[in-house]
Amino acid sequence: MEGMNVHAGQSKTASRAAASRPSSQASSSHTPATTQGTPSKRARSESEAADEDSDDAPPQELEEHYVTMRTDVVGIQHYAGLVGAGEFVVLRRQPNNPYDANAVQVINAAGTQVGHIPRAVAGRLAPLMDANLLTVEGRMIGQNVDRKMRYKLPIDISIFARASYRPHLAPELAWAMPAAGFAQAVRQRDHQQQGGTGVQSGTSGRAPAPVVDERMQQILDGFKKVNEDEKAADGVMAALTSDLDVTKLPLHPSPPSIASGDLHTDLLPHQSQALQWMVSHENPKLPSKIGDDAVQFWTRQKGSRGQSDYWLNVATKTPQDDTPVLGRGGIMADGMGLGKTLTTLSLVLATQKEKVGQDVCGATLIVCPLSVISNWEKQIQDHIVPGKVSSYTYHGAGKGVTSTTLSQYDTLASDWAGSFGNSKGKKTKKTTGPLMEVKWKRVVADEGHVMKNPKAKTFVSLQAERRWVLTGTPIVNAPNDLGSLLTCIQVCAPLDQPELFRRLVIRGLKNGSAEAGRLLQAIVGQALLRRTKDTKDKDGNKLIGLPPIEYYQCPIKLDADTRVFYNEVMAESARRFQDSLRSGESSVNILSMLTRMRQLCLSADMVPASYLDEIRGNAVTTKGPAVPINSLSDEERDKLIEKLRQAMADQEECSVCYDILDDPRITDCGHPFCFACITEVIRRQAQCPMDRHPISPGSLLELPPDVAEDDADKYLAPPVRSAKISELVHYLQAFDKDDKTLVFSQFTTFLDRVAAVLQEEGIQFCRFDGSMSAKKRQAVIAQFQTPVTEANRAGNPVVMLISLKSGAVGLNLTAASNVFLSAIEAQAVDRVHRMGQRKKVRVFQLIAEDTIEAKVLEIQKRKDALVAKAFEHSGTRETKAAKKQARFEELKEIFGLE
Ligand SMILES: Nc1ncnc2c1ncn2[C@@H]1O[C@H](COP(=O)(O)OP(=O)(O)OP(=O)(O)O)[C@@H](O)[C@H]1O
Structure with missing residues (x-):
């Protein structure tokens, strides 16, 4: 867009x-x-x-x-x-x-x-x-x-x-x-047309330089690529932040430490610098005299002929008499694993005695994905001396916790759903409840890059004196990501308003305007701190010493039966895809075929034997009237529920909106959709978009309430040994017996199958996936992070089966030194390759030969972004139309139709 x-x-x-x-x-x-x-x-x-x-x-x-x-x-x-x-x-x-x-x-x-x-x-x-x-x-x-x-x-x-x-x-x-x-x-x-501003990076508005220098060109080129290639984002961030010499950042004069009795761990120098930077960004000062550098783009200007001095925003050219209000906070964008959590906790400690405004409580609210909550709890436990910080984990209203109680803690961690209700109906934004009633000293959005509307809007509506976003990946899809973060922290107003940001920055970047690039660089200079694992300190040493990573690509040969099945499915899928291109029909079925082919590469039994008939159109479909759900037999109903559960586990897309199923329903003819999408379809034509079977609101079935946690194990699949699972087990058995390993998959149903085989082989494992409560997640991580000793070997898991969706961000899993992945996912590798890792890290990619997996890798080498989007279902900022078009292109390539 x-x-x-x-x-x-x-x-x-x-x-x-x-x-x-x-x-x-x-x-x-x-x-x-x-x-x-x-x-x-x-x-x-x-x-x-x-x-x-x-x-x-x-x-x-x-x-x-x-x-x-x-x-x-x-x-x-x-x-x-x-x-x-x-x-x-x-x-x-x-x-x-x-x-x-x-x-x-x-x-x-x-x-x-x-x-x-x-x-x-x-x-x-x-x-x-x-x-x-x-x-x-x-x-x-x-x-x-x-x-x-x-x-x-x-x-x-x-x-x-x-x-x-x-x-x-x-x-x-x-x-x-x-x-x-x-x-x-x-x-x-x-x-x-390009939103020129005349702003020089980080200064008080000198005339724009007419030539595009090399570094600026790098920024502009990078931005053109960001939409196509996430990796370019790193280069862009590096160029955007290159103005600041991070080695010269001052250390905090008296950081919380072991000596001060606050911490069990001393901050590393780069954390002390970050702490000082954060403290100063919570207390920004306007320029004290004319000619001083701009702060958040405000400069003092001399009034003409007897008029009093005034303020001028050098980015927007806005003059005003009233003293500008500066935003307090920023974007702490240090790369993954550099210790942002402890740095932020130190900020809480270091500012405990600072005065807050009227009606403002002394508490810091941390909002993060559910999977990351336990990390905050654990780091408080590991690093902070008991009694120094009072903390609370908030899982939502309705448990009798009032805003008054909440405001008495030093830190509160809450997940998005816990804070603001779950997202049934995508546009829900809950702006009531105890968290909204409190005037916080500070709000922090951890893994802040996940903040898109409506999350960002909700975050903005929290009342707070100081606002922070923590993220290792400030640009995920597009330069506008930075604009969204700026909106969340409300720094550099009025540029924090999305409309103005787009007008002054984004439009110019799109047109290759160096001036817009300089403005963005200046915004980054004002609001964001970023160092990475490769940043060197003043002595030329890396900020944190980490052992090396080795990447291995391991080809897997499908077994003979799977190969035959796979080839048939591939041929049929390619034919269907070509047909749909010719007829202009939606690519819906093709996308689920793609998923099926990927499942075949993992374990053939993940795909039902009747599948070929289904895609060949030989399957019997009911064309009778809509069937009310309450007239189905228990068995039929269970089958549908199981199918819906499987669709959720496989992160299937809704065939109407092409997004991950949200508040899912399954029709009596067995097709899953988002509730909002299928309701809209029924309103217009009352036919299933997949097979034209008549449907009505009464023929939709939803998942029953969550399965009790302890029942989770009953979903273990039969121990089927696909080529990939056998190879995986082979590796696991070859590793040192105390080595720990993460096995990531996007399909929890695949993890089920691996689990069954590991159980049979007597390999101790644990699981981490989206179905688990925060409490259970924390327990599992604690268990996995415990090193193997002779005494605890019996109950100590050496393998964690982990869902890519819920486990790729924010977790500390340094106990593992081996990682198995289907595609190289930097965030997944960062769970292991981070502070605290002492062993060499090995990353294995098991790739089924002559399959869609191999094809995708091939494409990946040529066109990184294309593949990333086809295989990741993460939301992007594309419009639906753009997304659809992009998918078509990806699919054409994957099916070899270009
Ligand atoms: N000063 C320190 N000394 C020793 N260990 C530290 C220190 N600071 C942080 N750690 C440890 O380093 C690991 C990584 O820290 P943390 O999870 O805060 O990284 P992060 O920057 O938030 O990464 P991500 O972006 O992936 O969430 C944690 O295990 C943490 O306990």
Whole structure:
């Protein structure tokens, strides 16, 4: 989506201060007809789309630049808003203006009104704006920072709209063209379309350098690649942070330590530096005099001729009299395993005596994925002297815990669902409950890169003095990830507003503007600290000494029966895929075929024998009426439940939204969907999208409440020895008997099968997956992290079977020195290759020869991003249409159809 030149007509820039977008889409006599869709259903603006899960965004047509014209902002004398030359301003419709129903307000980046657009211009623009046919943006040419009495100020107004509207809109906008008398603004492409700002990295706004230097080029090139290749993100981060010499960061003068009686562990130097950096970012100070470097982009400026000094935001060019409010916090983005948890706990200790504002409690709330909660508990236990920090793990309201009780702890750890309700219905955002009632001293989002809407919105709605995001991967998919993090920490306002960030940074980056790159670099310099395992200290040593990693790729030969089955499935799948490409039919079935082929590579029995018939279309399908679930036999019902459970375990996608099943339901004809998706389908056509079987709300079945934990073992599969499982066991038996090993899989059903064989072989193992409670997870990790000794050998697991989805982030599993993976997943390897690891780490990839696995690896080498997306079901920021297109391309490649 970021790649699209879609601009918001009603920017959110000023939304904190004032009104929201007019909801009416009043049709007007100016509304042109179009043969390409109804113009009144204009592509949503970026700001609208950003309010929702971007995956849900409908396909959008690009808006393009139509015209930039120069006019005035009038009525300046009536309003308090100050503007600087070059400042981006918001043009907002004001339909309730008592003097002019067509009024268009001009609002500065700080959200204060500056004036209006002249009545004649507004009269032309308003109907088109109301009909959502175009987007109008303003950039000031004049300024009133000197506060001299003025009635008007020149402004450039740019109009953007869909390309397909041009034949109809162009006549409507003829009045804006130069020939019609309007002075066409000098077309400063770099400014108008690329969001130029004139900001120099980390400084107080010198003139932009005209040439793109090498490092900047690296940033820009990197960003072009980030969408395609996650690995490029690391390079971009390195380039973005290269301005800061991290070796020169000051140490904390008196960090919590063994000597101070607070910790059992002394901080490493890089942690002490991080602590000092965090403390200073919680207490930022505005520049004390004119000429001092900008802080969060605010500089002091001299007022002209007897006027008092004022503040100028050098990024947005916003001048103001009021002292700017600086954000407190930042993004602690040290690479994985550098000890961000202990650094953050030290921040809690080091600031325990700091004064907090009125009504603010002294507690730090840490919000993180469920799998990471136990890590916080464990690290508090391991590193902090008992009694120094009071901590509590919060698993949700309803247990009688009040906000008053919560606010009395020093730290609280909570998972997202625990804090804010689970996400039944994707857009749920719970903004009530005890956590929302407390004014926190500090809120911390751990593994903060998982924060997308609505999580980010919920995090933003927590009341806190200081806000932190901890993440080892600040850019996951796109540069806008940094914008989202900025929004979460509310630092560098008003750039923390998504709309402005997109306008000033993202658009420019997309167009290769060095100025936008410099602005981003400056934002990173203000708000983010990042070192990696490869960063060297001032003596040239790595920050943490880690043993080496060795990677092994091990080819596996499928057994003869599986090979025959596999070849048939592959041939049939490729044929079906080709058919679907020809007919334009959805690729739904093909995606599940892909999953089936991957399962065949793991263990043939994961795929039912009837599967070939099913994909050949020979399976009997019921075309009778919708069957109410309560009329099914127990046996039929159990079968459906089992099928749904399997779909969940395999992380199958919903065939309607192409996303992981959310709040799943299974139809009586046996197809799983998200509840919201299938409900919408039923509303429209009451047929199963997979086989056209009639369905109704009554023919949907949901999973019964969670299986009791202790029953989990009863799901052990029969001990089937596929080629891959046999090879895995062979390796495990060859390892030193005290070596510990992680076996990752995306399919928990595969882990079931491995478990059965390990049990038969007498190899001690434990499991870690999404079905386990936080308590059980913590117990399992503690058990696995216990080194093997003669005394405990009997009950000490040497293998952990771990689900990739729930175990790849945030865990400390340094007891293991071997890792088995299907694809090299950096995050999974980082569970083991981190501080505390003493042995050499070996990473094994068991790849079934001449299969989709091998093919994918081959592609991976050529086109990393393509494969990453096909095999990972992690959400991205692509629109649904873009995602679908990308998948098609991936599949074509995998099936050898290109
Ligand atoms: N100063 C220290 N001395 C010894 N061990 C430490 C120190 N600081 C942290 N550790 C240990 O290093 C390991 C990694 O720390 P931590 O989990 O905080 O990393 P992280 O930066 O949060 O990584 P991730 O991004 O993967 O969550 C933990 O086992 C932790 O206990």
